[in-house]
Amino acid sequence: MPALYKAEGIILRTRPLGEFDKIITLLSPDIGRIHAVARGSRRLKSSFMGKLEPSTRIRGLVARGKNLDILTQVQVIEFFPHIRRDLKSLFASAYLLELFEAFTPFQENSASQYNLLRKGLAAIQRGVDPEIVCRGCEIKLIWVSGYQPELGHCVVCEGSVETSENFSSRLGGAVCDMCSIREKNMEHFTAGARSLYNRFLKAGSGSMTGESMERENMENLDEILSSYLAGIIGRPFSASRFMKEFGR
C-alpha cells in the first residue's frame, strides 16, 4: 500500500485517544476495515469536528503510520441525520455498525459488506422500519460472509427437514426430528419464520416493508438470527439488547 492513500468508507466506531485525538474504525469497500488516528479531532475548532461520527460516509486521505494510519483530510459524502431523530432508528443503526464491524475482515476487499451497510443505513434514513432493515441486513450479511445456515437438509444426517422446525445455532442449520432427540440446545424455527427468512434473502436490503409480516414470525426469526450470529462471533451484540429493550 502506498505511503498516502485515499479511502472511502462508513465510520463504524470512534474512540478517544489521549486528550484531543480519536481513533476511527472505517469500513471501506476496497480495503475492508481499517483503523486510523484523526489528530486533534476532539478540539472544538478542528476541521474534523462533526465529520467523524459513527455511520457517516466519508472520503479521506490517509497516511501510513508506524502503528496506526493517520487520517489527514476528510470530506463527508453522505450523512444520515434522520437515524438520530428517534431511539429505535438510532439503536438499529448502532447495531448495524457493530454487526458489520464484527463481520468485516481487516484490510481486505469488503465491497459487498460496504454496499449492504450503506443500503441499510439509507433505508433507515428513508423511514423503513429499522427492525425490518436489521433482519434484512443480518440475512444478507450472513450470506456474503459465507456463514449461511444449512436449511435444505438435516445438518447431522443430511435427511429431510421438510416437516421439522428444529434449528441448531451450534451445528449451523436445520435438524430433523429424529436427530433432534439426541442433540442438545435445539431452537424452534417455525415454518412461517423460515419462509420470512427466504423472503428476506430474495428481496433487496431495505426494499421490504412490514406488510404481511406476522409479529410472531418476526420475533422467531429475530431469536434464531440473534443466537446464530452470536454463535459465529462468540459473543452477543451489545447494541441488539438496546434495540429490543429500549427501542420500541
Add this chain to the structure above:
Amino acid sequence: MYARPISDLIHLLTKLPTIGPKTAQRLVFYMINTPKEDIEELAAAMIALKEKMRECEVCHNLSEREKCVICEDNTRDESILCVVCTPQELAAIEKSMIFKGKYHVLGGALSPLEGIGPEKLNIGSLTARAKKGDIKEIILATSPTLAGEATALYLVKQLSGIPVKVTRPALGLPMGADLEYADEITLARAMEGRRNIGEARD
C-alpha cells in the same frame, strides 16, 4: 534494571491515562530530586482525594459533603435543571457563568456500541427529581455524539409523562470558526435552529 522502589513506581504510574513507560520514568526521576515535603504533600493530596470525595446525594456531582456546593447554594434557580453526563461537563458549563440553575450528573452516556445501558446511569434519581414538581425546565446538555444523542432521546422518553419542559442546547457553529470548514451536519443543524437577530438580542 532499576531498584525496586523506582521500578514499582514506574509500573504504578503507567497505569494512569496518557502516561507511558518513558513519561513514568521521567516523573519518577523528577520525584527523586524533589524535596521530601513536596512529595508528602502530593501523596497526602492523592489520599485525601480518595477519602474525602464522594457523590452529591442530590445531583451526583463530586463533593466533599453530602450535598455539593451547587446544590447547597440557595441563590441558584431551582426550577431549571441542566443534565450533563460527567462532572467535567458540569465544570465546563459553570466556567461559562451563563447558567444559574441546578445540575444533575448522569455519570456517563448511554452507549449501545460500548454496552452502557440506562441501569448504569443516574436516571432514576433524575425522574424522581422531576416528579417532585419544583422543576419547570430540564436542559439535556449531553454531547451531540451518537452516545449523547441516544442519552437525550432516552431521557425525553423517560420524562414524557412528567409535566416539565424539556429542552436541548442549540447546536451550531462555534465562535471564531470558519464557515467554509464547517461540516455538513453542523451547518444543517445551525440552519435548522436559526432565529431572527432581534430575538437573539433580547
